[in-house]
Amino acid sequence: MDEDARNRAARYRMDPQGETDSTPPDEEATPPPRRRPEDQTLWVDQQIRAAMARGEFDDLPYAGKPLPHIDTAAEPDWWLKRFIEREQITGVLPEALQLRKDDTALDEQLDALRSERAVREAVEDFNRRIVAARRQLQGGPPVVTQLRDVEVEVAAWRERRGRGRPTDDVPPPPSSTPGAIRRAWDRLRRRG
Known part of the structure; x- marks a missing residue:
């Protein structure tokens, strides 16, 4: 050079x-x-x-290694997926998909709770989120997650915990069985 x-x-x-x-620039200065x-x-x-x-390039990932092959035709959003994995970003799913994901993990979350009241509140909150997602008009995938019956979930929680009695001051469930409640709802739906 x-x-x-x-x-x-x-x-x-x-x-x-x-x-x-x-x-x-002055009048006589050259451009x-x-x-x-x-x-x-x-x-x-x-x-x-x-x-x-x-030394600004010393600690880069893949330093001295070949870059991984990326098939951009098969995976056009590869960079976004890698960014989400690298930064460990969570909670950015559309509400319908987030509800599906939360539905699969709800039993584990309920098992971590210590009282029947907390289980009831968690299930009711989950049901409120489903109803709110069904009312949204923003588009996206349809909400197919079913509402959870609070009494059925509490009974299942008790069974998983090995208890047959309530753990706090919440009154026991009504005498009708969850199956009877379900059949009553089905009859009402058929009429309307």
Whole structure:
């Protein structure tokens, strides 16, 4: 690289408007020389070499290793999926899909609760989320998650915990069985 090219590269700087930096023009000052593509290339090369000398590229992932092959035709949003995995982002699913995911994990969440009242509140909150998602008008996948019967879930929670009695001051469930409640709802639906 000749001395003139180095000088041009050292003078090459960009301001926010994309024009070369210079002192305010006087009436008799000559216009700045036109930028040439090779000047920009030299300046970029100098910036990269300076960053390498500072060690800014030392701890990059895949340093000294081949880059993984990505089939962009088969997976057009590969970069988004990798970003979500790398940053461990959660809770960005559409509500219908989030409800499906939460439905599969609800029994484990209920098992972690210590009182019957907390189980009832958790199931009622889950049911409220389902109803609210069904009312939304934002589009997206349909909400197919079924409402959970509070009494059935409490009974199942008791059975999983090995208890046959309530654990707090919540009154016992009504004398009708969950199956009878379900049949009554089915009859009402058929009428209306």
